[in-house]
Amino acid sequence: MELREEILVGTMRVFNIKGLKFTMDDLARELGISKKTIYTVFDNKEDMFLALVDYLFDGIKEEEAKVITDPNLSTVDRIRKILGVMPASYRDLDLGQLYLLKDKYPKIYAKVEERLESGWENTISLIETGQKEGVIRPIHIPILKMMLEASLEQFFRRDILIKNKITYQTALDEVVGILVDGILTGQTH
Amino acid sequence: MELREEILVGTMRVFNIKGLKFTMDDLARELGISKKTIYTVFDNKEDMFLALVDYLFDGIKEEEAKVITDPNLSTVDRIRKILGVMPASYRDLDLGQLYLLKDKYPKIYAKVEERLESGWENTISLIETGQKEGVIRPIHIPILKMMLEASLEQFFRRDILIKNKITYQTALDEVVGILVDGILTGQTH
DNA sequence: AAGAAACTAATTGCACAAAAATAGTTTCCA
DNA sequence: TGGAAACTATTTTTGTGCAATTAGTTTCTT
Numbered sequence: 001m002e003l004r005e006e007i008l009v010g011t012m013r014v015f016n017i018k019g020l021k022f023t024m025d026d027l028a029r030e031l032g033i034s035k036k037t038i039y040t041v042f043d044n045k046e047d048m049f050l051a052l053v054d055y056l057f058d059g060i061k062e063e064e065a066k067v068i069t070d071p072n073l074s075t076v077d078r079i080r081k082i083l084g085v086m087p088a089s090y091r092d093l094d095l096g097q098l099y100l101l102k103d104k105y106p107k108i109y110a111k112v113e114e115r116l117e118s119g120w121e122n123t124i125s126l127i128e129t130g131q132k133e134g135v136i137r138p139i140h141i142p143i144l145k146m147m148l149e150a151s152l153e154q155f156f157r158r159d160i161l162i163k164n165k166i167t168y169q170t171a172l173d174e175v176v177g178i179l180v181d182g183i184l185t186g187q188t189h
Numbered sequence: 190m191e192l193r194e195e196i197l198v199g200t201m202r203v204f205n206i207k208g209l210k211f212t213m214d215d216l217a218r219e220l221g222i223s224k225k226t227i228y229t230v231f232d233n234k235e236d237m238f239l240a241l242v243d244y245l246f247d248g249i250k251e252e253e254a255k256v257i258t259d260p261n262l263s264t265v266d267r268i269r270k271i272l273g274v275m276p277a278s279y280r281d282l283d284l285g286q287l288y289l290l291k292d293k294y295p296k297i298y299a300k301v302e303e304r305l306e307s308g309w310e311n312t313i314s315l316i317e318t319g320q321k322e323g324v325i326r327p328i329h330i331p332i333l334k335m336m337l338e339a340s341l342e343q344f345f346r347r348d349i350l351i352k353n354k355i356t357y358q359t360a361l362d363e364v365v366g367i368l369v370d371g372i373l374t375g376q377t378h
Numbered sequence: 379a380a381g382a383a384a385c386t387a388a389t390t391g392c393a394c395a396a397a398a399a400t401a402g403t404t405t406c407c408a
Numbered sequence: 409t410g411g412a413a414a415c416t417a418t419t420t421t422t423g424t425g426c427a428a429t430t431a432g433t434t435t436c437t438t
Contacts, residue, residue, distance in 0.1 A: 137370075139363055139366075139367065140353065140355060140359075140360070140363055142349055142352075142353045142355075143340075143349075143353075143355070143360055143363050143364060143367075144367065146340065146343050146349055147336060147339075147340050147364060147367065149343075150336075150339035150340050150342065150343045151332075151335065151336045151339050151340075153339065154335050154338075154339045160331055160332075160335050163331075164329065164331045164332075166329060166331075166332070170329075171329070171332055174328055174329055174332050175332060175336060177328075177371070178328065178332075178333065178336065178367075178368060178371035178372055179367060179371060180371070181326075181370060181371040181372075181373070182366070182367030182368060182369070182370040182371030182372075183367060183370075183371075184370070
């Protein structure tokens with residue numbers, strides 16, 4: 001793995017441990033390299049953060065592309081899978097936490113918002129396809145979107161999963177399952 | 190309406206206008222009575238708040254009882270209706286806002302938490318009945334609970350409804366619709 | 379009995395300064 | 409070339425005194 005990517009992955013780790021208040025010294029220590037080396041790759045902390053956001057979302061887009069182009073899947077299967085792609089990446093980095101950067105790093109916040117928003121384009125067009133095919137009910141897509149996003153947030157904010165001894169993957173599958181079955185028309189059963 | 194109830198209802202109004210930082214002077218002005226009169230009914234602000242929480246949740250319990258005892262409803266119909274009862278009361282008072290009282294009024298916060306938690310007893314036992322009847326899938330109930338609660342929070346936190354020109358009732362119906370259909374077994378279709 | 383208004387003790391918000399932490403640079407060394 | 413550590417300018421945090429606000433009480437009035 002190239003240095004640039006190692007730094008980004010290390011940033012995720014240190015972000016998940018220390019929260020958004022990690023220092024560049026923390027990161028250097030975590031990576032076992034000196035700050036000097038970090039600054040040979042990135043001009044400053046903000047640029048590094050921005051690169052991290054792109055890195056994360058590019059990974060998501062890649063996974064989505066796989067789902068969309070897989071010829072063996074029906075539209076409903078595609079929706080079921082694609083609804084799990086972005087949430088799965090939450091395991092690497094709690095994107096919701098990035099919202100807390102609003103004040104200190106408005107640029108990063110804006111980028112996260114923009115990419116979270118545009119990240120739904122593929123999903124939305126899949127759902128619209130499903131609606132045209134008649135397999136998906138005519139629901140308000142923003143509400144569905146909100147339900148998924150809100151549920152994910154809760155996984156991290158509260159300790160529901162721990163309390164109920166449910167793994168993240170199980171919970172995610174169940175949420176997606178409920179949502180997908182909830183938007184199907186009867187005819188597929 | 191008796192004085193006690195008038196004060197509680199007035200507190201809701203003033204709470205919704207001024208937020209949780211309303212003063213007792215605000216409340217007295219809103220009610221058109223003097224603080225003295227308020228203090229003849231309640232010993233202090235905290236007690237009044239606690240009484241308000243009980244008042245609200247007792248109202249919810251009452252509505253729930255109607256749904257549960259209605260002999261004309263199937264279990265699924267009951268679930269569909271009961272899932273709308275608590276959310277409907279959010280229109281009177283944003284219970285989510287009460288969470289912000291955590292620091293200043295920990296007692297009230299604890300009471301809200303406790304009643305929000307125990308407020309699910311009826312719903313949970315209905316869902317369990319549905320599962321025994323075989324009309325509801327064997328899902329993790331805490332996850333369903335979390336999905337509904339998280340969605341409601343979002344209605345207030347973000348301006349999704351306004352942006353998409355959806356009324357609260359429409360959105361609520363849609364959320365409940367998706368959740369209920371999402372937990373049904375196939376056999377009811 | 380209840381409202382209006384004044385009153386007080388306590389709490390809160392705020393300005394501002396001192397102290398601590400940190401981003402980014404530089405020096406030295408292997 | 410890159411790590412360790414020292415360094416500095418800036419930012420963030422913390423503490424404090426002062427002014428404003430407010431919960432709860434009291435007094436006076438109708």
